[in-house]
Amino acid sequence: MKNSLIIVVILLSLNVVQAQKKAFPQTPGMVSYTFRNSFQKNVAATLDTIKALGITDMEFSNLFGKTAAELRKLLDERGMHCSSFGVGYADALDKLQEVGQNAKTLGAQYVRVAYIPHSGPFTLDMAKKTVADFNQIGKRLKDEYGLAFCYHNHGFEFEKHENGTLFDYIVQNTNPQYVSFELDILWTVFPGQDPVALLNKYGNRFKLMHLKDLRKGVVGNFSGGTPVENDVALGTGQINLPAVLKAARKAGVQHYYIEDESTSIATQVPQSIAYLKNLNE
Incomplete structure (x- = not known):
């Protein structure tokens, strides 16, 4: 009888653990653009602020007046690291040696481009x-760096x-040995697409992800732009984040970064971190 009770207690405990399995067990990274205004004033103090939030993984798309070596030193001193280095399209094309060297100095694994310069609607020729x-x-980047x-x-x-989109065309016609993708979920939902469907369709082509949420009621378009105040704390907008995170795990996304373009990061970023921490499957 005693042994039976012990078994029942163990099974109940396992059920509780399973019921409380975290949907996002890791700690997110941070996109430097979220703290762009603060970084412009004081890089070291801004890194201290981010570290105090428990975040050590950074994606930088600006050196904020520092050399890559100076920025790396500040990261090392705080036990932080840069996993992804974002650059402009033109620099990736025309200044690749500088880009590659800076990324290596920062300790990044990935070089990311976030925008294709164009005017008017994006076309097949583009x-x-x-x-x-x-x-x-x-x-x-792969062969040389x-x-x-x-x-x-x-x-x-x-x-x-x-039967699809020009994004499909880009994914399907780039070489998977050399070209991967970072899924920005706000800029997927805004033009009316489903990030879960994309993750399921292209799997491990997605290595990185920007965690963002879009204000409820906002109707998007193909402009690639919306007021920054439409960036809201994770879990308060219109994106089905539990479904996205489940699909992202299945796809094998390697790094997740919080990006909040709003002017309310002092309240929204901690709220987003708490949401991820407390999110159960």
Whole structure:
């Protein structure tokens, strides 16, 4: 009888643990753009603020007046690291040696481009040029620097094309050996796409993710732009984050970064971190 009671207690305990299994067990990273205004004033103090939030993984897309070596030193002193280094399209194409060296100095594994310069609607011809450029950039980064290249969607790439979108065209025509992707979930939902469907469709082509939420009621378009106040704390907007995170784990996303473009980061970022920490499956 005693043994039976022990077994029952163990089974009940296991059920509780399973019921409380975390949907996001790791600690998120942070996109430097979230703290862009603070970084412009004082890089060291801003890193201290981010570290105090429990975050050590950074994605930088700006050196904020520092050399890569100076920024790396500040990170090392705080037990922080840079896993992804974002640069502009033109720099990735025309200044690849500088980009590669800076990324290596920072300790990054990934080099990321977040925008394709264009005017007017994004077109098939633009997508074709993008594919050729990305294949070239990605090959050089891998062969010469041992770095992985990622493209971060921005919404405009989801213009219709054949039975899909121009984003589909870019994914399907870039070489998976050299070109991966960072899924920005706000800039997926804003133009009317489903991040879960994309994660299920393309799997491990997605290596990185921007965790964001879009204000409820906002109707998007293909512009790639929306007022920054439409960035809201995770879990308070219209994106089904539990479903996204489940699909992302299945796809094998390697790094998740909080990005909040609003002016309310002092309240929203801690709220987003708490949401992720307390989110159960």
